[in-house]
Amino acid sequence: MADSLKDKACIVGIGETEYSKNSGRSEMRLALEAIKAACEDAGISPKELDGIVRFSVDSNQVDEIARNFGIENLRFFPEVFFGGGAGCGIVQMAAMAVALGKAKYVACFRALNERSGFRYGQMASAMPMAGHFQYSIPFGLMAPGSMVAVMAIRHIHLYGTKTTDLGEVAVAFRRHANMNPKAMMHDRPLTLEDHANARMIAYPLRLFDYCQETDGAAALIVTSPERAKDLKQKPVYIMAAEQGTGSWIEMMTSYQRENIADLEEYTRLAPHLWKEAGIGPEDIDCAQFYDAFTPLVIMQLESFGFCKFGEGGPFVRDGALQIDGRLPCNTSGGCLSEAYIHGVNQIVEGVRQIRGTSPVQVPDCKHVLVTAGSGIPTGALILRSP
């Protein structure tokens, strides 16, 4: 029995649509475009796909995708739950299937019209409130940003984190977006003053602590190292892929757990991730953190061991996360400034960094950490160069 997933699978294709506020086409069309582009990038036909992994929240079903491409023998078609938490889990699923010979070429994707269609935080259609939301939404905690704001207040209370530290995160990723022509915020510079003076959305979070809302899609193709040799691109090896939860799981509101200033999901999965990869935080050349909101980046730096708990605020100061800083992060601009494709665009950027083809390229980039959604069951990947 295989005792590790390390280096048993590679990402060999990446595909994206444009990122916009109004795609003007269906989520199915976006998914097909991104998957087709990823196949072309890899040098395979979509008809060769025998695995497709979807986000449970995605509106696109696997059967319709398979019909569109005329795929006749799909052998592997799971889905991963928990919204943006599925981001790296879809790749873990694909890698396991490939490693065990259950599929040859697996597509992982996310497609959404989050801006022109249903926007997160728009709760009206879900009333009255069932599940765990029956305990939170009637009191007004309705939007993801508000659900993270209460965690940020704890971080500030326990550790003295400053809102200017949140600004450092926003400014760093915006600088990268300004260098990335695909980024929604490509033409919009941001300063720490702009961040501090922006309108308040959910105290202590202001406008630029929030990610983009995006219409678009991103996709990846996963296969074995042997098959990768015959394909177009330099393979990007999946060194480690983990999913994990914390205690007292709720979607975004796991507030019964002892410490909500710690993103417990990552803290628990990180040791497994580092052990499988056989490397540590000091070996990471750049990180693509799930950054739906700025405080989540500061907390993840702590959970993954880039600094001690409580030191995420000081860590990000003086441009540490920028391309020329000590840990370049979210080099495409991330969810904050490139696009919100539920973090799958950040896996795509991780692949580009290993290939050496990012518009915001980290020199000699060998190891990349990518993480999935925060405050929910989630996942993470470590990618490496061949």
Place this chain on the structure above:
Amino acid sequence: MAEFKIPKPLPLPSEDSKPYWDSCQRQELLIQRCDDCGYYWLPPSILCPRCMSTNFQRVKASGKAKIFTWEVTHQALYPAFDTPFHVAIVELEEGPRMHTNIVGCKNEDLYVDMPVELFFEKVEDQDWYLPKFKPVES
């Protein structure tokens, strides 16, 4: 002409949460306490989250609590609440935490560890009571 107001979102009780919400309508807060290990918990569930026992009592909470954390929403996509408004997570004396609003306290006066006490407030234009808190008078 009467101003149209969007109704506030209400809980949809399940079979397992109904005793909790029913107690709130009687204006008492019942939390679960395990007969076997003594653990108190919220939100309502079927098993004791610590020892998995099905033996529990629904006991009346003392109503004493302190603010664990809070936020103030200034811009909301769903306009059921007049902005700015806050939400607090309070920690009951018995241990469990719950979502609530602190009534009789300005948003800017909220702070972590602020002592608060339970009362029940009727939801505007709805036949529903929700557990709310107010600052403890010193």
